Amino acid sequence: MIRNILVLTFNDLLIAIKNKAIYLIIFIPFFVFISLNFIDKPNADSSPLEIGFIQHEAYAPAIIDSVAAAEQVITMTWIQNEQEGKTLLKEKKIDGILLRNKNAPDSLTLLVLKKESLHTIVIVESFLALQKAAEGNRDAWIADIEALYAGGIQRQTLPTWILMIVLLIGFIILPAQVAEEKEKKLILALLQTPINEFEWLLAKTLTGMVLTMVAVLILHLLGGFGVVDLTGYIAFIAVGGFCFSAYGVFLGFLCRNQASARTLGVVFYLPHLLPSALSDFSQQLSSIAPLLPSYQFYGPLRAILLEDGTMANLSFEWSYLLLVGTLTFFFSYLLMKRRWLMK
Amino acid sequence: MQVEVRGLTKLYNLDRGLRPTSFVVRQGELIAVVGHNGAGKSTLMKMLANWILPDNGEAMIDGILLKNRTAVVGKVGFVPEVPNLFDFFSVEYNLKLFAYLFRMPFSRVDEVLSEFNLRPFRKNKIQTLSKGLKQRVNIGRALLANPSVLLFDEPTSGLDFEMTKELYRLLKNIHAAGKTIFFTSHRPEEIKTLATRILVLHEGSIIFDGSPKEYFQSQVHENLYAL
Numbered sequence: 001m002i003r004n005i006l007v008l009t010f011n012d013l014l015i016a017i018k019n020k021a022i023y024l025i026i027f028i029p030f031f032v033f034i035s036l037n038f039i040d041k042p043n044a045d046s047s048p049l050e051i052g053f054i055q056h057e058a059y060a061p062a063i064i065d066s067v068a069a070a071e072q073v074i075t076m077t078w079i080q081n082e083q084e085g086k087t088l089l090k091e092k093k094i095d096g097i098l099l100r101n102k103n104a105p106d107s108l109t110l111l112v113l114k115k116e117s118l119h120t121i122v123i124v125e126s127f128l129a130l131q132k133a134a135e136g137n138r139d140a141w142i143a144d145i146e147a148l149y150a151g152g153i154q155r156q157t158l159p160t161w162i163l164m165i166v167l168l169i170g171f172i173i174l175p176a177q178v179a180e181e182k183e184k185k186l187i188l189a190l191l192q193t194p195i196n197e198f199e200w201l202l203a204k205t206l207t208g209m210v211l212t213m214v215a216v217l218i219l220h221l222l223g224g225f226g227v228v229d230l231t232g233y234i235a236f237i238a239v240g241g242f243c244f245s246a247y248g249v250f251l252g253f254l255c256r257n258q259a260s261a262r263t264l265g266v267v268f269y270l271p272h273l274l275p276s277a278l279s280d281f282s283q284q285l286s287s288i289a290p291l292l293p294s295y296q297f298y299g300p301l302r303a304i305l306l307e308d309g310t311m312a313n314l315s316f317e318w319s320y321l322l323l324v325g326t327l328t329f330f331f332s333y334l335l336m337k338r339r340w341l342m343k
Numbered sequence: 344m345q346v347e348v349r350g351l352t353k354l355y356n357l358d359r360g361l362r363p364t365s366f367v368v369r370q371g372e373l374i375a376v377v378g379h380n381g382a383g384k385s386t387l388m389k390m391l392a393n394w395i396l397p398d399n400g401e402a403m404i405d406g407i408l409l410k411n412r413t414a415v416v417g418k419v420g421f422v423p424e425v426p427n428l429f430d431f432f433s434v435e436y437n438l439k440l441f442a443y444l445f446r447m448p449f450s451r452v453d454e455v456l457s458e459f460n461l462r463p464f465r466k467n468k469i470q471t472l473s474k475g476l477k478q479r480v481n482i483g484r485a486l487l488a489n490p491s492v493l494l495f496d497e498p499t500s501g502l503d504f505e506m507t508k509e510l511y512r513l514l515k516n517i518h519a520a521g522k523t524i525f526f527t528s529h530r531p532e533e534i535k536t537l538a539t540r541i542l543v544l545h546e547g548s549i550i551f552d553g554s555p556k557e558y559f560q561s562q563v564h565e566n567l568y569a570l
Contacts, residue, residue, distance in 0.1 A: 007443060011429075018431035185427035188394050189484075193444035194416050339395055 004195055008203030012177070013210065021173045025211055028168065029219040032161045048075045049123055052085040052097040059098070060106070063141055066130040073126055082111075089113060089148055096123050098142075107143035113156070115147040149306040158225055159301040160277040162237075163294060165215045170244030171251065171269040172262065174208050178252025179261035182342050197336045201249060201329060208245025209238060225305070233304050239318060240297040243325035247293070250328040253335040296320040345370040345523055346391075346492060350400030353386050354547070361386045362547040363400060368525075368540075370491070373518045375538035375555075376527045379567070382544040384527040385424075388496045391525070392421035404492055417445060420485030424497040426477040430470040434461055434480050437469060438487065445488040455483040459513070475506030482513060493517060495526035499533060511536060531564065543567065 016022045048071070053059065055078050067074050077094050079085045085097040089111065096119075097111040110127075112120045124142055131141050149156055181187045190200060216237055219225070227233045251268060255261040272294035289295040296317045303314070346368035354360040361383035368374060376384045389395045391402060393412055402409040404418050428437050438452040456462045459479045469477060478498065485493060498514070499507045514537055518524055528534055534541060534555060541558045543551035551563045558564055 004444065007440070011440060015429070015431060184430075185394075185423060185425070186429065188392075189427045189441075190444070191412075192392065192416065192419070192421060193441060193488075194413060194446065195444055196413065343389070343395055 001199060004199050005203045005206065008190075008195065008200060009206045009210070012203060012207035015177065016173070016207065016211065021177065022211075024168065024173065025165075025215045026218065028161075028165055029215060029222055032219060033222040048073055049096070049119075049126060050075050050077055050094040051123070052077045052079045052088060052094045054079055054081060054085065054097070054099065057098075057100055059100075059108075060141075062134050063098075063108070063131075066134040070126075070130055074130075085111070086148060095119055101143050104143050107139065108141050109144040109146055110142045111146045111148065113148050115145055120145060154223060155225060156306060158219070158223070158305050159298055161219060162216055162301055163277060163298045164273060165219070166212050166237075166240050166244050166297065167269050167273050167294060169208050169211050169215070169241075170248035171265040171272070172248075173211065174204065174245055174248030175252035175255065175261040175265045176258045177207075178204065178249050179255045179258045182252070182255075183257045185342070187336070188339075188342060197333055201332055201336065204249050205242060205245045205325075205329065208248060209241035212241035212245070213237060227304065229304060236300060236304065236314070236318075239321050239325075240301075243293055243297070243321040243328075246325040246329040246332065250332045250335075253332050253340055256341045293321060293324045344368065345405060347403040348391075348400070349402070351387070351390055351397050351402055352399040353383075353390060353395060353397050358547075359383075360547055361390070361544075364547075364549055365400075366542065366549065366552060368523060370523055371518070371521055373514075373524045373537055373539045374526070375534040375541045376525055376544060377529070377534060377541055377567070378527075378544035381546075383547040384544055385496050386547075387544070388421070388494045388525065388527060391492075392419060392494050394421065417488040418490050419492045419494065420488070420490035421494045422478070422481050422485050422496065422498060424500050426469075426474070426481040428469045428477065428480060428484070431468060433466050433468055434472070435465040437480060438484060441484050442487050447487055451487055455487060458486075459483045473506075475502050475509070478502065478506075478510065479513070482517075486517070490522070492523045493525070495524065497527050497529075499528070499530065507533075531559075531568075535559070 016025075051067070051074055053064075053076055067076055077088070079088065079097070082097065082099065085094065088094045089097060090113075092113075095112070099109045099111060101107045101109045110120070110123060112123065114120065124145070127142050128140060187200065191197070213234075220227075248265070251264050252261050255264055272292055275289040276292060276295040276298040290299075300314045300317045344367040348367070349365050350363045351365070352361060352363045354362070359381055364383075364387065376387060378384050386395065390397050391409065393409060393415070396410075404415050407415050407418070409415055429440070432440075435452065435456070438455060439449060442449060442452050456465055459482065461476075461479060461483060464472065464476060469480065472480070482495075482498075495514070499510055502510060511533070514524065514526070518537075526537070538555050541551065541553060541555055542549055543558070543563055545567070551558060551561065553561075
């Protein structure tokens with residue numbers, strides 16, 4: 001049985017190469033890699049910096065006065081607490097938050113999305129200039145810089161790109177391949193051999209998982225992105241790959257031919273991609289997104305890649321993805337048994 | 344009896360398809376299944392090939408129920424009207440893949456390549472072959488596991504004169520090897536040349552079951568194909 005599955009998987013991978021689907025797997029990481037080189041080059045001179053100040057924080061009057069006077073360079077945004085500031089920072093509505101330094105109460109801590117960015121340098125330089133103008137050469141107001149996310153903008157966009165890849169394989173490539181095999185009666189030819197429905201489905205799902213893993217690996221190699229919990233990360237990508245590959249195979253079984261499979265694939269692709277990838281930027285989307293399996297994949301990905309999280313506390317997401325994958329696999333099995341749209 | 348069909352039924356939209364059908368077939372018979380489009384010929388073939396599942400009834404090959412798919416696998420070879428091969432791959436790859444899945448040695452692929460004069464095309468991709476050659480590969484694949492029953496759905500459809508003659512020769516050779524063969528056809532000369540028995544289907548029911556001689560002497564053929 002295992003040999004059958006491996007042979008069918010190998011055959012499916014060869015088909016992916018022959019029908020050019022593999023080009024997408026290679027093209028997308030390259031596209032992402034090139035795109036990322038155009039990101040993180042903000043024109044810092046074009047608009048004033050938006051800096052968040054916490055309302056009940058006891059800032060030195062000199063700092064407040066200086067910043068208020070330099071309104072063309074820095075705009076003050078008063079926020080209720082640090083949590084609200086972090087939300088605004090994630091939504092990119094402010095460029096940084098100034099907090100009282102816990103170790104040195106007279107100085108400040110600057111909280112930004114990423115330490116090593118042009119934006120952060122511009123903020124620090126602006127405050128240095130203000131401080132010099134107001135007080136002369138004293139200790140800098142900003143004594144410490146903290147980053148909300150590890151890594152840069154490139155890394156921050158990584159979960160979205162990985163979600164795109166997984167959904168592309170699941171919703172665009174696999175349904176078309178399944179529908180093609182139905183349309184050309186190749187599944188029926190295979191089912192005249194000792195291959196059974198379960199083996200065929202498992203081979204197809206494995207193909208999706210292998211394609212997912214390869215695409216994600218290429219993306220990491222090109223971008224030089226490391227991961228703290230590598231084993232957990234690989235396992236999670238595999239579970240996501242299983243979920244969306246099984247889902248994609250199921251979509252393929254709902255279609256009679258390739259054209260309808262591609263259309264149905266896009267119909268599922270975008271609603272799964274956009275709410276999840278944009279959930280950070282919209283309260284409404286944040287409330288809808290958790291209903292989608294793509295969000296249960298995307299959320300933990302962000303935690304692992306951006307907050308150096310581990311898989312320890314993600315049992316709900318694991319279970320959710322495995323459940324969706326298993327259910328869609330089972331539905332595909334039922335449709336295959338009934339030779340659905342295969343006549 | 345090698346093939347036993349008992350009340351096999353498959354209806355689409357309650358009128359088209361195959362109405363309850365029963366017949367038995369001895370080993371070595373070459374049966375032409377004749378009828379108009381929509382008479383139920385392909386439905387019967389596809390049910391015997393396990394491509395579609397019957398609404399009712401059952402069929403047995405060598406005493407094994409057809410629904411016991413894993414047990415009956417390898418006993419029936421089906422050659423559909425449109426060749427269903429992996430187009431991107433070569434003739435040899437296609438045959439080797441199926442030989443592997445049938446648990447047959449790769450030497451069997453060499454035998455089939457020689458038997459069907461496919462050796463010169465072994466490295467050619469399926470998509471570059473003519474329909475006749477594709478059909479030859481398809482038949483070769485169906486024979487890989489050495490099945491005792493072979494089903495051909497419109498085997499000469501779309502083939503030119505030379506290819507049709509070549510296919511008749513192949514069918515006769517396969518029949519001479521003791522295989523039981525079913526084929527669907529519209530062509531009187533094909534039925535006359537090849538068949539040892541004729542089953543006529545009309546609106547999903549068998550209306551004639553007999554020898555070619557009886558068939559052409561009766562009014563069935565005339566009534567069926569009267570203008």
